[in-house]
Amino acid sequence: MAKVRSPNRDKALDTWLEHKGKISNRELASLLGEKEKTISNWKCRDQWNVVLQTGKRSTTNKSESKGGAPKGNKNAKGNRGGAAPTRNTNAVSHGFFKRIxxxxxxxxxxxxxxxxxxxLDLLWENIVIQYTAIIRAQKIMFVQNQQDETRVLKKQKQGDDLWEEEWEYQHSWDKQANFxxxxxxALSTLTSMIKQYEEMCRQGWANEEQQLRIQKLKTEVNKLNEESNPDPVIFKDDLHE
Structure with a gap:
């Protein structure tokens, strides 16, 4: 059975448009008796910001309210029902991803x-991946002291009467500079993604929980930078919040 589209979904968009986007997800949720997370999901899936800018509503999921396909649709003609065949290309949009x-x-x-x-979710996941890689690098690339030297065997060659070896030396100062x-x-890339995330928050993409988690991460990034940079603050606006 097809999932019935909630009538509050359109009401939420109408109310948000009436306020020209100046009403929070929490206020909308309270007005309509919905969860704040539900409002946030509707806002993303129905692209409210695009509707506000263009005046055109998405036609996605309109058939949900009727519990089936639009009248006259022949896509299901001759279909006996049930699950799609194994490895059906419908699992991937137009088979595009399956080809590449x-x-x-x-x-x-x-x-x-x-x-x-x-x-917003995709951007957050990439932020988490980037931040995790930076934290792991602290251990992988750690330089203990000035005597922390690494010797790597590059080449071996055996002659008639001798054995040759070529070694590469990585001194502590070289390893520290590379790190x-x-x-x-890596921090520059992370900072750029965080700023992009914040801009999407200001445009109404995020709920309160999503906004708080980026603020927490900004604090962690500043702490991380303090340990390796004499001029530590990346997000200077945090000082005035």
Whole structure:
């Protein structure tokens, strides 16, 4: 059975448009008796910001309210019902991803996940991945002291009467310099993604919980930068909040 579209979904958009986007998700949820998270999901899926800018509403999911396909639709003609055949290309939009990605269950699962996520969710996941990589690098690239030298065997050669070996030496100051450069680039990328996330929050993409988690991460990033940079503050606006 098709999921029935909630009448509050359209009411929420109408109310939000009446306020020209100046009403919070929490206020809308209270007015309509819905959860704040539900309002946030509707806002992302129905692209309220696009509707506000263009005046055109998305036709996505309109058939939900009728409990089936639009009148005159022949897509299901001759279909006996039941689940789609195994490996059905419908699992991937227009078969596009299936043509360019490996044909395995894990890849198809990732594609299906992407289709249900909002742009804000996708951005947050990339922020988490980037931040995790930076934290892991603290241990992987750690330089203990000035005597922390690494010797790597590059080449071995055996002659008639001798054995040759070529070694590469990585001194502590070289390793530390490489680490600082890599960390600076990674932090710059992370900072850019966080600022993009905040801009989407200001445009109404995020609920209160999503806004709080980015503020918490900004604090963590500033602390991380304090440990390796004499001029520690990345997000200077935090000082005035």
């Amino acid at each position: 990605f490996p044909d395995d269950e894990e890849t198809l699962h990732i594609v299906k996940e992407i289709e249900t996520k909002s742009p 600082l450069q890599a960390q600076a680039r």
